[in-house]
Amino acid sequence: MAHSGKRIVKARESVERVKLYKLDDAVKLVKERATAKFDETVELALNLGVDPKHADQMVRGVVNLPNGTGRVLRVAVFARGAKADEATAAGADIVGAEDLVAIVNGGQIDFDRCIATPDMMPLVGRLGKVLGPRGLMPNPKVGTVTTDVTAAVKASKGGAVEFRVEKAGIIQGSVGKASFGEAQLAQNIRAFVDAVAKAKPAGSKGTYLQRAAISSTMGPGVKLDLSTITTAGAVGA
Known part of the structure; x- marks a missing residue:
């Protein structure tokens, strides 16, 4: 533990806390300092100029990361009949109707993403109360309530990441693994930021995207120069 603590302290000392790093430089720093014995996850944190307590300032959506997440997700689908067969054929790990409801109600949640056909939503x-707190409740706004279960399952398996603003106006999400190439991570980060920019709510006033930082599971946070991660107009009011 002492050796691990020294490694973390050394990694943090090598990152300037107040400096805003260009995206490519930040990605390089994060990768170099991801020295744990496992493949660390790279996380992106965005501070938004919204107050999610107001319905017209809620930010929620989904982004398909061009290079995937590096993580194998288990997907559950609530469906019956032909749609259940379609979900199984598409690669869903768990498929069911009333039987799956009973399993989940009993506290057995062995999946990372949940999809449902519209007729199953009642x-x-x-x-x-079970799925909501875990961020697993299907929602048509992010494509997890749909009749096209094949596309939804493949998107979930292929790198679709849901995002939702937290109470403090922060969105956090995984954008890949430390083993990814620098260009792959940079591409995923820009895709994530663009998706959040497009999800800007009507009630947002002033500067929407205020701050951003990336880090690996065990590494220090690196603040980003917003001008290097956004498309024109994504940061402004």
């Missing part, structure tokens, strides 16, 4: 809605 049943799935009963699981709100």
